[in-house]
Amino acid sequence: MNQPDPRSRPIIEVRDVRKEYPIGDETVVALKRINLQVFRGEICCIFGTSGSGKSTLLNQLAGMEKPTRGEVRIGGVPISRLDENQLASFRQKHLGFVFQSYNLLPNLTATENVAMPLLFRGVPRREREEAARALLKRVGLSHRLDHFPRQMSGGQQQRAGIARAFIARPDVVFADEPTGNLDSKTTVEIMEMICTFARNYHQTIILVTHDPEMASYADRIVTLIDGEIVSNQRNQKENPRHET
Ligand SMILES: Nc1ncnc2c1ncn2[C@@H]1O[C@H](COP(=O)(O)OP(=O)(O)OP(=O)(O)O)[C@@H](O)[C@H]1O
Ligand SMILES: [Mg+2]
Numbered sequence: 001m002n003q004p005d006p007r008s009r010p011i012i013e014v015r016d017v018r019k020e021y022p023i024g025d026e027t028v029v030a031l032k033r034i035n036l037q038v039f040r041g042e043i044c045c046i047f048g049t050s051g052s053g054k055s056t057l058l059n060q061l062a063g064m065e066k067p068t069r070g071e072v073r074i075g076g077v078p079i080s081r082l083d084e085n086q087l088a089s090f091r092q093k094h095l096g097f098v099f100q101s102y103n104l105l106p107n108l109t110a111t112e113n114v115a116m117p118l119l120f121r122g123v124p125r126r127e128r129e130e131a132a133r134a135l136l137k138r139v140g141l142s143h144r145l146d147h148f149p150r151q152m153s154g155g156q157q158q159r160a161g162i163a164r165a166f167i168a169r170p171d172v173v174f175a176d177e178p179t180g181n182l183d184s185k186t187t188v189e190i191m192e193m194i195c196t197f198a199r200n201y202h203q204t205i206i207l208v209t210h211d212p213e214m215a216s217y218a219d220r221i222v223t224l225i226d227g228e229i230v231s232n233q234r235n236q237k238e239n240p241r242h243e244t
Helices: 054-061 084-094 110-120 125-138 154-166 184-200
Strands: 010-023 026-039 043-047 069-074 095-098 172-176 204-209 220-225 228-234
Touching (some): 010 054, 026 204, 054 069, 054 172, 054 204, 084 095, 095 154, 110 125, 154 172, 154 184, 172 184, 184 204
Parallel strands (some): 043 204, 043 220, 095 172, 172 204
Antiparallel strands (some): 010 069
16 A cells, blocks of 8 residues: 655645624625645645635634634644634744735834744844844845835835745745735746745745736645635646746
C-alpha cells in the first residue's frame, strides 16, 4: 500500500462547513457545505463573483468567525473550536493578514507598523525594528521607513502591509482582494511580491479575488458560486512570468 507523502499533508482542512447569518426572521446561507484541503506552500485562490461567499469562507478559514456547522483545522488544530484567547494567540503565532484597505495603524510609522507582529512574539525593540527596516527595503520602501501611513500612497501602504504580514514568517497568509484599490501595474508588483515571499519560505497563501488575472498567480483555484464550491483545480500556469 502506498504511504502518503508527509510533505503533502494538508495544512488547512475544511470539513462540511456551513455559515448562516440570521437577518430578522430570515436566514442568509452564505456557505452551504464546504469541503476543502489546502497544502503547505500552496498559493490558493478563492475565486468568484460578488456575493458568492469568498470573504465569508476566508473569515471561517482564518478563525475570524465561527462556522454554523462543520470544522476548520489549521496544522491539525481545530481553530473553529478555540476560544477567543486561544484564537488570538494562534493567530499571532501562525497567521498573517493582508487587507484591501491596508489597515496600517495611523499613529505608527511604516517601520513600527511592520515590526508589530514581532512585538507580539516578544522580540526586543531594536531587533524587531531592524528586521522591519530590512524587510521594508526589500519591498522597495527604503525611502519611507519613518513615514506615517497618511504620508504614503496606496501602493506604498500595501507594500508595508505585505511586509507586516510576512515579517514573523507565519504558516499561512490570508489576503482578501489585496490589490482591490490599486492600479494594474501596482497590482502586478504586489502579487509578485506576495508570491516571492511565499515561495522563499514555503508559506501557504489564501488569496480572495474576483479578478481572473490575479487568480492566474495561484497554484490552485477554488471557484465559489452561491456559497458552494463549483470547481477546485490545480492551475496550469501558462505564463512563466508568474513563476518565481
Ligand atoms: N455579516 C453578515 N450578515 C448577513 N449576511 C452576510 C454577512 N456577511 C456576508 N453576508 C452575505 O453572505 C453572502 C456572501 O457574502 P461575502 O461577503 O462572503 O461575498 P464575497 O464573495 O466576498 O463578495 P465581494 O466580492 O462583494 O466581497 C452575501 O449574500 C452577503 O450578503
Ligand atoms: Mg468579499
